[in-house]
Amino acid sequence: MKDLAQFSEIIEKEIVNFTYPKSPDLLYDPIRYIMGLPGKRIRPLLLLMSYQIFDEDVKRAISPAIAIEHFHNFTLLHDDIMDNAPLRRGSPTVHKKWNSNIAILSGDVMMIQAYQLLSEVDSNILKEVLDIFSKTAIQVCEGQQWDMDFEMQENVNLVEYMKMIEYKTAVLMAASLQIGAITAGASNKDQAHIYEFGLNMGIAFQLKDDLLDVFGNPEAFGKQVGGDIMANKKTFLYLKALQLADDIAKKQLQDYYTSEDSEGKISAVKGIFKSFDIEKHTLDMMKAYYTKAIKHLDAIDSDNKAPLIGFSEKLMSRIS
Amino acid sequence: MKDLAQFSEIIEKEIVNFTYPKSPDLLYDPIRYIMGLPGKRIRPLLLLMSYQIFDEDVKRAISPAIAIEHFHNFTLLHDDIMDNAPLRRGSPTVHKKWNSNIAILSGDVMMIQAYQLLSEVDSNILKEVLDIFSKTAIQVCEGQQWDMDFEMQENVNLVEYMKMIEYKTAVLMAASLQIGAITAGASNKDQAHIYEFGLNMGIAFQLKDDLLDVFGNPEAFGKQVGGDIMANKKTFLYLKALQLADDIAKKQLQDYYTSEDSEGKISAVKGIFKSFDIEKHTLDMMKAYYTKAIKHLDAIDSDNKAPLIGFSEKLMSRIS
Numbered sequence: 001m002k003d004l005a006q007f008s009e010i011i012e013k014e015i016v017n018f019t020y021p022k023s024p025d026l027l028y029d030p031i032r033y034i035m036g037l038p039g040k041r042i043r044p045l046l047l048l049m050s051y052q053i054f055d056e057d058v059k060r061a062i063s064p065a066i067a068i069e070h071f072h073n074f075t076l077l078h079d080d081i082m083d084n085a086p087l088r089r090g091s092p093t094v095h096k097k098w099n100s101n102i103a104i105l106s107g108d109v110m111m112i113q114a115y116q117l118l119s120e121v122d123s124n125i126l127k128e129v130l131d132i133f134s135k136t137a138i139q140v141c142e143g144q145q146w147d148m149d150f151e152m153q154e155n156v157n158l159v160e161y162m163k164m165i166e167y168k169t170a171v172l173m174a175a176s177l178q179i180g181a182i183t184a185g186a187s188n189k190d191q192a193h194i195y196e197f198g199l200n201m202g203i204a205f206q207l208k209d210d211l212l213d214v215f216g217n218p219e220a221f222g223k224q225v226g227g228d229i230m231a232n233k234k235t236f237l238y239l240k241a242l243q244l245a246d247d248i249a250k251k252q253l254q255d256y257y258t259s260e261d262s263e264g265k266i267s268a269v270k271g272i273f274k275s276f277d278i279e280k281h282t283l284d285m286m287k288a289y290y291t292k293a294i295k296h297l298d299a300i301d302s303d304n305k306a307p308l309i310g311f312s313e314k315l316m317s318r319i320s
Numbered sequence: 321m322k323d324l325a326q327f328s329e330i331i332e333k334e335i336v337n338f339t340y341p342k343s344p345d346l347l348y349d350p351i352r353y354i355m356g357l358p359g360k361r362i363r364p365l366l367l368l369m370s371y372q373i374f375d376e377d378v379k380r381a382i383s384p385a386i387a388i389e390h391f392h393n394f395t396l397l398h399d400d401i402m403d404n405a406p407l408r409r410g411s412p413t414v415h416k417k418w419n420s421n422i423a424i425l426s427g428d429v430m431m432i433q434a435y436q437l438l439s440e441v442d443s444n445i446l447k448e449v450l451d452i453f454s455k456t457a458i459q460v461c462e463g464q465q466w467d468m469d470f471e472m473q474e475n476v477n478l479v480e481y482m483k484m485i486e487y488k489t490a491v492l493m494a495a496s497l498q499i500g501a502i503t504a505g506a507s508n509k510d511q512a513h514i515y516e517f518g519l520n521m522g523i524a525f526q527l528k529d530d531l532l533d534v535f536g537n538p539e540a541f542g543k544q545v546g547g548d549i550m551a552n553k554k555t556f557l558y559l560k561a562l563q564l565a566d567d568i569a570k571k572q573l574q575d576y577y578t579s580e581d582s583e584g585k586i587s588a589v590k591g592i593f594k595s596f597d598i599e600k601h602t603l604d605m606m607k608a609y610y611t612k613a614i615k616h617l618d619a620i621d622s623d624n625k626a627p628l629i630g631f632s633e634k635l636m637s638r639i640s
Binding site: 027111 | 424
């Protein structure tokens, strides 16, 4: 049975050794660049660990794992254009380092490469793998669209928000796990459990992300703490605070999120969050999803679940 | 045996009846919009006509035909952003009507939908269809990158230009035909012939496009005649003229293509083209490719080639 370190090594080695055509350089250099930035490789790790639950010889899962990492990086290239993000993993984004056109086209190629890599699975499971992958890929785009819609939308409710993070973040984790399971020949029932595990864990993961953005340790976080507040991002914390706040605090919060940036905005909003115990509410919600996730993992009968459980716990307790 | 009109009707009906999810509207409205603009539907028509050469019951070819049309329209959405094009098929482009972010994301969804539709082919040919499709899709992106590179590049030679149009335009026509043939169960040899037919016909088609842009009838053309000249686009006509021109005309041409727009630029450049018989040179080149194309079609033994031949001739003699 392989552990996290061994799986990480396999993935890094595959990514380093993956060869892209030499030309046109302006198409492939950005792909080499984004794939080479230090990432957590969460999705390919999930895929390999899921595979191992059902079968030990993980070789067959490597192509789909690298496929998913290409797809994920395609979403980063395009999302960073849409969000006008200057930094990714501490380095300039592709559209800043090159330009938007380059980021669009390199992203397009990465998505096609994801399909090329996926097509290397055994032909008897190809259709099944493609169906879950394409369905998920569309959900990820829908999630991104909702995320952009919410920026313009005055009222967003928590249910809509939860659906958005489910689509934008959780479904790809869930699909990675399911594709690992399909590749290993898991039963439909086990596939459904591992998918639900990933879906709930992914939602918990995103809630943690929202939390870290406000309450994270600035040194460990690597991004600007309070970035979501500065960008008036309607995260779980903000929407929960609106739900719990009295009229005065609610108006204050809404004013901060609609007026020009003001000095002390981050600490003021953080103060309102604190007065309504939003950190605890978020942690509680996160735990509820994570508990539900683990129940689905418990339902799978296998001796090889330890690496996946360990990795998930690491993701939940992460400080950056 | 079905003819062009019948195939067109099948395709239009399929496209009109294709249902996209209702929400998020900002993701799916642009897709409905671009797919609804009056297009020539060249690629799905080629696919169906190729299918019919090898098998009469074209039902099985409909999903891949609509897949290719989605892919083609995805390239239009993204290319129009990159080229900053205001109009497409006489209507505002998606990034002008909505915005670039919308055009990026809607395009992404269309590419995924192309794969979803392709995945509906019989599972015993799925891998084969995906391989040719993904390879082609990447070539199309490479062609677009070269096209953009050439704008910045001082010297482009004709060989590079021919490779670029092969990738940007011809390979997708060739692949459409091959996928039709695969779906109909054609032999590898016939698949290769139909692919080569499409490749050479596609190059001839693009040369015609270059020609129409300069020498087309303004009323029939629908676009601004001389648009390529105004945009300093290094087309076959320009590169051939550079090759044939004496030093004085060459310098004139290069000056027109590097200096600010000047009044009378279109007619002056057209004049240089005329003095070196560029229209005839382009037509000769076009005919050479088309003749080569037809030889490959001749090599296929079938009684059902007439609709494809008729359609190709129509494409070659088109005036817009």
